[in-house]
Amino acid sequence: xxxxxxxxxxxALGVGIGSYAFASYVVLGKQVVGIDVEVAxxxxxxxxxxxxxxxxxxxxGKLHPGAGCVGRDVTVTNLYDVVASVVFRVKGLDAWVxxxxxxFVLQQGxxxxxxxxxxxxxxASFGNYTGFLVATFKRR
Numbered sequence: 001x002x003x004x005x006x007x008x009x010x011x012a013l014g015v016g017i018g019s020y021a022f023a024s025y026v027v028l029g030k031q032v033v034g035i036d037v038e039v040a041x042x043x044x045x046x047x048x049x050x051x052x053x054x055x056x057x058x059x060x061g062k063l064h065p066g067a068g069c070v071g072r073d074v075t076v077t078n079l080y081d082v083v084a085s086v087v088f089r090v091k092g093l094d095a096w097v098x099x100x101x102x103x104f105v106l107q108q109g110x111x112x113x114x115x116x117x118x119x120x121x122x123x124a125s126f127g128n129y130t131g132f133l134v135a136t137f138k139r140r
Contacts, residue, residue: 028115028137029081034092035131037118039071058116058133060097062097074099075113078106083140088114092131095118098134105140112132 035059042064045122058072078084084106104112116133120139 010050015119026139027080028084028139030137031135033057033074033133033135035060035090035097035116035133036128037093037097037120038128039120039124039126042067042077060116060118063118065118065120065124065126067120069117069119071115071117073113073115074133074135075111077107077111078108078137080137080139081108083107084137085140086112087136087138089130089134089136090116091134093118093129096124097131 020131031033036057040111042116044093047048050140052100058074060070063070073086076086086106087101087103097116099114099116103115104114
């Protein structure tokens with residue numbers, strides 16, 4: 001009976017180590033960049049939308065609830081020596097901020113662009129919202 005317990009523990013350990021090694025082999029790397037957007041009341045008689053073009057984060061500017069969408073292009077380059085799938089995921093703002101396309105394939109040295117768009121719904125509360133765009137590079 002004791003041998004069965006030891007064998008089960010060793011088998012579980014082997015599966016765990018194998019899974020970790022496989023995941024480390026598949027995921028080449030991740031890039032994380034901040035996203036911020038301000039939801040504010042629409043000024044009387046104005047239709048302006050604020051936009052910050054700094055490159056330290058995806059700044060989507062000032063938006064008005066239900067007034068449509070604003071987006072920014074985000075470009076990544078495959079710096080790995082293999083063909084890679086790039087998977088984009090929005091964290092923290094996933095209810096009304098999206099990346100499209102969400103997945104694409106890049107050859108070595110190739111660049112690809114996704115558009116990060118914010119579309120605050122009519123019932124969005126005023127305030128500053130922050131989150132992250134995560135780009136995961138995976139071996140093909």
